[in-house]
Amino acid sequence: MALSAATQDEVRRNNLARILHRVHVGGPASRSDLVAFTGLNRSTVGVLVAELAEAGLVVEQAGATGSVGRPSLVVAPVATAAVAIAFDVRVERMVGAVVGFGGQVLAREEQVHRRTGFKPSAGVRQIVSMTRSLAVGLPEGSRWIGTGVGVP
Structure with a gap:
């Protein structure tokens, strides 16, 4: 059964709110952390993070280094948003x-x-x-x- 446009929009807004709440309360998180937190797939999380970044609510920045390889980007709240x-x-x-x-x-x-x-x-x-x-x-x-x- 396909979701109606209104229901799809409600689901999208709910998922945006979940990610936003996670970085507000829990601090910066990698996309992998957000995938685990939301249960959504990586590409969906990427689309939602991009939407939040475009709205000026979050920013992706280099995470802490300390391991081998390229550091993961973390999604962090924009304090002044x-x-x-x-x-x-x-x-x-x-x-x-x-x-x-x-x-x-x-x-x-x-x-x-x-x-x-x-x-x-x-x-x-x-x-x-x-x-x-x-x-x-x-x-x-x-x-x-x-x-x-x-x-x-």
């Missing part, structure tokens, strides 16, 4: 960071505040101020995909 601004609210300070695709911290700011008498409204203002400051320095061409706040 997608970024999030993340905040860690602590008792005496607030840390804000621009975190790129693959988990790379691209920028970081820290502000200290009083331990006592610090009101939630002041914390919100501090987050807004730091967000503006961090957003100004976002890498050109990056996609700001969200903001997260962690509180104790």
